[in-house]
Amino acid sequence: MSQTTGHASDNYFSLDDILTTQEKLPCKVEMPIYRLGYLDQSSDDSTLQPGTKLEMPFWLARSLCSRRRHIVSVEMPRAYRESYRQIFKADPNVVDLHKLGPYFYGFGSYLLNFQHSEAADIGNSLVKTFQGRFRKIMDSSQNALNQDTSKLTEKLDESEKKIFVAGQLGLHDFQRWETRQTEKLMTSAMVQKHRKRKRAVLEETS
Amino acid sequence: MDPSEVEFLAEKESISIVPNFTLDQIYLISGDLGPFSPGLPTTVPLWMACSLKQRQKCRIVPPDWMDVEKLSEKKQEELESKFFTQMPSNHYLEVSQLLLQCATDDIPKADEVKTLIKDIWDLRMAKLRSSVEVFVKSDATHAKLNHLTLMEINTVRPFLTAALDHMHALRSNLTSGSRLSQD
Numbered sequence: 602m603s604q605t606t607g608h609a610s611d612n613y614f615s616l617d618d619i620l621t622t623q624e625k626l627p628c629k630v631e632m633p634i635y636r637l638g639y640l641d642q643s644s645d646d647s648t649l650q651p652g653t654k655l656e657m658p659f660w661l662a663r664s665l666c667s668r669r670r671h672i673v674s675v676e677m678p679r680a681y682r683e684s685y686r687q688i689f690k691a692d693p694n695v696v697d698l699h700k701l702g703p704y705f706y707g708f709g710s711y712l713l714n715f716q717h718s719e720a721a722d723i724g725n726s727l728v729k730t731f732q733g734r735f736r737k738i739m740d741s742s743q744n745a746l747n748q749d750t751s752k753l754t755e756k757l758d759e760s761e762k763k764i765f766v767a768g769q770l771g772l773h774d775f776q777r778w779e780t781r782q783t784e785k786l787m788t789s790a791m792v793q794k795h796r797k798r799k800r801a802v803l804e805e806t807s
Numbered sequence: 808m809d810p811s812e813v814e815f816l817a818e819k820e821s822i823s824i825v826p827n828f829t830l831d832q833i834y835l836i837s838g839d840l841g842p843f844s845p846g847l848p849t850t851v852p853l854w855m856a857c858s859l860k861q862r863q864k865c866r867i868v869p870p871d872w873m874d875v876e877k878l879s880e881k882k883q884e885e886l887e888s889k890f891f892t893q894m895p896s897n898h899y900l901e902v903s904q905l906l907l908q909c910a911t912d913d914i915p916k917a918d919e920v921k922t923l924i925k926d927i928w929d930l931r932m933a934k935l936r937s938s939v940e941v942f943v944k945s946d947a948t949h950a951k952l953n954h955l956t957l958m959e960i961n962t963v964r965p966f967l968t969a970a971l972d973h974m975h976a977l978r979s980n981l982t983s984g985s986r987l988s989q990d
Binding site: 706710713721724725727728731732735736738739740742743760761763764767768770771772774775777778779781783784 | 809810811814904908936939940943944958961962963964965966968969970973974976977978980981
């Protein structure tokens with residue numbers, strides 16, 4: 602388990618990682634949790650009874666469900682279950698990963714930490730899904746020049762979007778060079794913005 | 808790396824010029840150049856050739872390969888070969904870009920040359936893209952590509968490294984997951 606904590610602390614300050622661990626997953630309470638009944642909106646009981654099902658963010662579930670403590674048991678979210686894995690297998694390109702969780706891959710990787718019986722399958726499915734979607738991401742990122750890319754990226758998961766942006770960066774740099782725009786000296790964006798801000802302040806004070 | 812940095816490296820390539828002025832040998836860090844005398848061809852780095860050309864002090868002799876016939880052959884070869892073929896220059900795109908910009912009048916059929924170079928570039932990029940795809944789909948850990956030029960590598964670098972990082976992250980949690988379930 603030290604590996605997983607090491608992995609998490611690598612990203613301690615990463616906003617993406619914080620958002621990833623915020624994702625909710627369905628849990629079942631295994632032993633009574635006193636005075637936390639308000640977490641379950643549907644009951645008036647002040648104690649969470651064993652057997653109650655509720656959704657918890659990953660960071661909470663991780664500490665409540667481990668080998669030492671088994672206060673809740675975790676179920677796999679819908680998007681990582683067998684039926685969805687079949688869909689990914691059939692054609693990974695049509696799936697809207699953004700809808701299934703903007704941090705599909707990252708969250709999936711975290712789920713492998715719960716010694717779930719399907720963990721190996723989920724891990725394999727993540728790799729295969731990315732491999733299947735790779736070509737489409739590559740082609741769209743390397744060919745979309747001067748056009749709205751939101752249509753292309755709307756079905757991508759956050760980490761895929763980063764890869765897409767990297768591809769666009771390579772393409773744009775090359776295009777700028779090819780059209781000889783790199784030769785021109787340009788005002789740095791920072792300076793431009795800085796002046797604008799200054800002007801706004803000046804106008805306000807005068 | 809920025810494409811302009813790649814271009815900077817390409818400017819070190821030497822090229823033959825015919826000067827129209829007289830100057831003794833000059834001594835530079837990269838080596839001695841000249842002497843220059845009108846009508847006698849001499850070899851200088853590309854950056855110097857471009858600069859002299861812009862001041863109309865010389866005529867540039869285009870490299871052997873910058874020729875419609877040779878380039879069409881090359882294109883055909885590239886089209887038929889499954890792998891990347893050896894390019895006449897490691898900086899073919901940059902050199903032709905620079906020469907076509909500053910010395911169009913010294914290159915016979917400059918427009919055709921330009922199209923051919925662009926065609927070869929597109930062919931090679933398409934090839935590169937499909938080999939990258941094959942590489943990512945196969946579970947290989949490394950691949951070897953011969954005869955790629957710096958500019959070609961440079962355009963896919965940001966994308967490829969990001970994608971491979973992601974792949975590695977997904978794969979490594981696969982192996983650590985199985986190790987966890989074993990113990």
